[in-house]
Amino acid sequence: xxxxxxxxxxxxxxxxxxxxxxxxxxxxxxxxxxxxxxxxxxxxxxxxxxxxxxxxxxxxxxxxxxxxxxxxxxxxxxxxxxxxxxxxxxxxxxxxxxxxxxxxxxxxxxx
Amino acid sequence: xxxxxxxxxxxxxxxxxxxxxxxxxxxxxxxxxxxxxxxxxxxxxxxxxxxxxxxxxxxxxxxxxxxxxxxxxxxxxxxxxxxxxxxxxxxxxxxxxxxxxxxxxxxxxxxxxxxxxxxxxxxxxxxxxxxxxxxxxxxxxxxxxxxxxxxxxxxxxxxx
Numbered sequence: 621x622x623x624x625x626x627x628x629x630x631x632x633x634x635x636x637x638x639x640x641x642x643x644x645x646x647x648x649x650x651x652x653x654x655x656x657x658x659x660x661x662x663x664x665x666x667x668x669x670x671x672x673x674x675x676x677x678x679x680x681x682x683x684x685x686x687x688x689x690x691x692x693x694x695x696x697x698x699x700x701x702x703x704x705x706x707x708x709x710x711x712x713x714x715x716x717x718x719x720x721x722x723x724x725x726x727x728x729x730x731x
Numbered sequence: 732x733x734x735x736x737x738x739x740x741x742x743x744x745x746x747x748x749x750x751x752x753x754x755x756x757x758x759x760x761x762x763x764x765x766x767x768x769x770x771x772x773x774x775x776x777x778x779x780x781x782x783x784x785x786x787x788x789x790x791x792x793x794x795x796x797x798x799x800x801x802x803x804x805x806x807x808x809x810x811x812x813x814x815x816x817x818x819x820x821x822x823x824x825x826x827x828x829x830x831x832x833x834x835x836x837x838x839x840x841x842x843x844x845x846x847x848x849x850x851x852x853x854x855x856x857x858x859x860x861x862x863x864x865x866x867x868x869x870x871x872x873x874x875x876x877x878x879x880x881x882x883x884x885x886x887x888x889x890x891x
Contacts, residue, residue, distance in 0.1 A: 646874025
């Protein structure tokens with residue numbers, strides 16, 4: 621991965637491109653993430669119902685692929701979805717995936 | 732229901748005409764005049780005056796969407812906002828064609844209540860996630876999709 625593509629994935633996004641957390645159709649819980657770093661933090665904190673809602677709608681992999689432009693992480697999220705985890709198991713597995721990815725990219729970025 | 736005191740003064744004939752139009756806006760001046768014992772030209776003058784000064788805002792057709800095959804869902808969206816931004820949020824919502832009504836309410840928190848229409852649940856969610864949640868000052872959103880409507884009417888004025 622080139623340094624510029626790593627930097628691109630780690631960039632801060634404008635608010636209209638942030639990820640907004642909902643628990644069901646139209647029910648926004650007031651939490652959002654405008655970068656991969658913020659996203660990792662929010663995965664640890666938000667209501668797990670929100671993670672379930674977005675994972676099974678495909679929102680998480682879509683945002684990661686289309687907005688953050690991290691195809692590799694999007695594929696990992698897709699694989700997790702196929703395992704159908706729920707509740708705390710979903711949170712811990714999802715957190716592991718995104719935090720590992722973030723740490724890897726951060727160390728690559730530092731060079 | 733109490734009506735706000737307004738600058739435009741209306742006499743009993745004006746009120747009668749307004750009530751008649753609310754019942755059926757397609758009535759002719761002749762029909763209305765006959766009902767209230769005045770000439771059709773008087774009815775015409777009164778209606779024209781009330782149109783010009785904005786008492787009568789518009790005439791519209793109330794359609795049965797099901798009968799013409801238009802499928803849509805309606806939702807009531809409650810937007811909790813930072814009081815400093817609520818005016819801007821309400822204005823932005825008012826500009827969206829998906830939003831039919833926007834009102835504010837001050838209970839324990841400042842709320843914006845909006846009536847939203849969309850083709851289906853996915854479109855409704857996309858609109859709220861992409862256009863409403865990112866607005867500065869939006870703290871949370873609660874949305875209820877209407878599943879059955881028992882009554883929908885406009886406020887009818889009482890005869891003076």
